[in-house]
Amino acid sequence: MQVYTAPLRDMRFVLNELHQDDGFGGLSVHEEFTPDLTDAVLEEAAKLCQDVLLPINLSGDAEGCRYENGVVTTPKGFKEAYEQFVQSGWGGLVMPVEYGGQGLPEAVGKLVEEMICATNVSFSLYPGLTAGAVTALNAYASEELKAAYLPKMISGEWSGTMNLTEPHCGTDLGLLRTKADPVGDGSYKLTGSKIFISAGEQDLTSNIIHLVLARLPDAPKGVKGISLFLVPKFLPDADGNPGARNGVRASGIEHKMGIKASATCQMQFDDAIGWLVGEPHRGLEAMFTMMNAERVGVGIQGLGIGEAAYQSAVWYAKDRLQGRSLSGAKYPDKAADPIIVHPDVRKNLLTMRAYNEGCRALGAWVARGLDAERHAADPEVRQRAEDFVALMTPVVKALFTDLGHDSASLAVQVYGGHGYIHESGVEQYQRDARIAMIYEGTNGIQALDLVGRKLGAHMGRYLRSFFHPVSAFIEENKGEGPMLKMIEGLEKAFGALQLSTATIAEKGMKDAEEAGAAASDYLRLLGLVGMAYCFAKSTKIAGLQLFFGTEDKAFYETKIKTATFFFEKILPQATTHFLAIKAGKGALMAFGEDEF
Incomplete structure (x- = not known):
């Protein structure tokens, strides 16, 4: 059974209490958004998600999108929910x-996104892609394009997409073939095909605005x-309304493992009229503005699914009777005890809970960085926020x-055989969660980006935005009685991260494969330290x-218990990742291709 109640109390905690000392707050542009106002926003979002989006999640997965003669129909209830x-x-x-937006902080917006993703991740992709397209256009488009398109995209009347991938190339965009020929009036005609285009065609909006990567006739090779x-799908008329149909159509939709209510389209461009966004030959820079926004959003998808999976598993563990407690019957008046009495079931549930609370806390910190890099008056704060993000x-x-998928898998395990059945609802979470580890750059690519681009950038300046606050917190709280074990655990994990950074820097400069071999372990290690830092801060506040x-x-007593579980049962994984990094590339690269 798909069960979800928005975790509003924890959301208020990470929004209003946890990160008040990070230096990213106090933005004048957000002064009007008081805790009372943001509480009201979160409460209304929760109602929409619980009452409108959740009821069509399982049915939308079963029905999926339909394609016929270039037309895509979304599942029953989606059009009404979108309206x-x-x-x-x-x-x-x-x-x-x-351009008609409400201008709330990203720190609030990401919590709303979490609720949307928890209740219906397929639905989330339709407004989510539009938001990413708005970000790119607002940063790079001409004033004329922004005035013509942003108001209707922000209102939701029109939607947006991102068209990168082509049939012959995925991550390697240097192989891209779609071409754009100048017409002579400032517009271009685009010809080519794209695949895996989320929301490329649908019946929710009156127009779809595609952002498309293509090559000009004089374009140099490569990225x-x-x-x-x-x-645009429809060329705007003189009044700005959808007019003549443009030369862009969906030639089919993919039949996928999950997110079946999201239309993933194959797109064909046949002399489609388009306009340049930004400077010639610098489209990847503009598109990455959208992709980076989408990457944070995809992370929130993982968190949302993880929370919904956890709550559904808790409901089942309390309801399902099976066996007796190892310490003696807890419910002697019943035929058996609920499975929540069993240590292994509790370990699964608490792992999911700790993942969710840790990610929510870390995500809230990053969201505050997003706000500060855009709106902070102090250039030094803006720079630090930009580095951190x-x-x-x-x-x-x-x-x-990764953790969202792990939580969905654990939910299936808690349900046992019933978890493997569609009607239970939790197997959908595992299928839906799987794509988030792939699109917007696979998680392996994210690890390479972290190690290959971010660690050495500006002589390690990016790292300092994370290392300095963690180090300062450890120094400030050493020797505190109630938190002694936590601070020792955080210090040990942070030390492993520092040593791993030095190892990668030393080996990676001599051999790029050494850095590549360590990348995924390093990303997980940094993430564990970030979660540990947030849990330690949470414990101090709660105490x-x-x-x-x-x-x-x-609430505060339970927060400390969750943090204690994380430090005792999850954070020790940091040692494993540290040892794997130190081991180097040898075992990975020793195999010849013919030995696989």
Whole structure:
């Protein structure tokens, strides 16, 4: 059974309590968004997600999208849900106010995204891709294009997509073949094909605005010859309404393992009219603005699914009777005890819980960085925030989706045989979660980005945005009685991270394969340290609240228990990743290709 109640109390904790000392807050542009106001926003989002999106999640998976003669029909209930979503203004929540958005902080927006993804990740992709396209256009498009397209995209009347992948190439965009020929009036005609285009065709909006990577006739080879174009499904008429049909169509949809209610399309461009976004041959730079926003969003997908999987598993573990507690019957009046009494079931549930709370806390920190890099008045704060977001984006994308999939798998395990059955609902979570580890750059690519680009950037400046606050927290809290073991655990894991960084720097400069072999372990290690830091801070805050007295005693006591579980049962994995990094590439690269 798919069970979900938005974890609003924990969301308020990470939004209003946990990161108040990170230097990313106090932004004048967000002064009006008080805790009372943001609480109201989160509560209304929870109602929409629980009452509108969750009921069509399982049915949408069973029905899927339908394709016929270039037309895609979304599952029953999706069109009505989207209309309600748009009418309530959710698509423009964090969008720029000058084009009709509401301008809320990303720190709030990411929590709303989590709720949407938890209740219906397929649905989330439709407004999610539009938000990414708006980000790219707002940063790189001409004022004329922004004025013509952003208001209707932000309102949700029109949607957006991202067209990168072609049948013969995936991550290696240097092989891209789609071409763009100038017409002479400032527009271009695009010809080529794309695959794996989320929301490339659907029946939810009156127009679809495609952002397409293509090559100009004089383009140099490789990634330095790629430009970005805006290509609408319908060309706007003189009044700005959808007019003549453009030369872009869906030639089919993919039949996928999961996210079946999201239309993943094969797109064909036949002399499709488009307009250049940004400078010629610099389209990849503009598109990566969208991709980086999407990568954080994909990480939130993993967190959302993980939370829904956890809550569904808790419901089942309390309801399912099976055997007796090892310490004696807990419910002697029943035929058996609920399976939540068993240590292994509890380990599964608490692992999921710790993953979710740790990712939510770390994600909230990164979201505050997103706000500060855009709006902080102090240039030094903006730079530190930009460094922090650049460093943590691959971590959020890869770590959160890895752990979200792990949580979905654990939920299936808690359900046992019933978890393997479609009607239970939890096997959908595992299928839906799997794609998040692949699209927007596979998690292996994220690890290579972290190690290959981010670690050495600007003489290690990105790393300092993370290392300095963690190191300072450890020094400030050494010797504190109630937290002594946690601080020791954090210090040990942080030390392993520092040594791993030095190892990769030393070996990687001499041999790129050494850095590549260590990349995934390093990303996980950095993520574990980040979660441990957040849990340690959470414990300190909770301890102070309990010491001085609080009406919310149960929440803070449980927060400390969850943190204790993380430090005792999950953080020790840091040692494993450290040892794997130290071992180097030898065992990986010793095999000849004919030995596989």
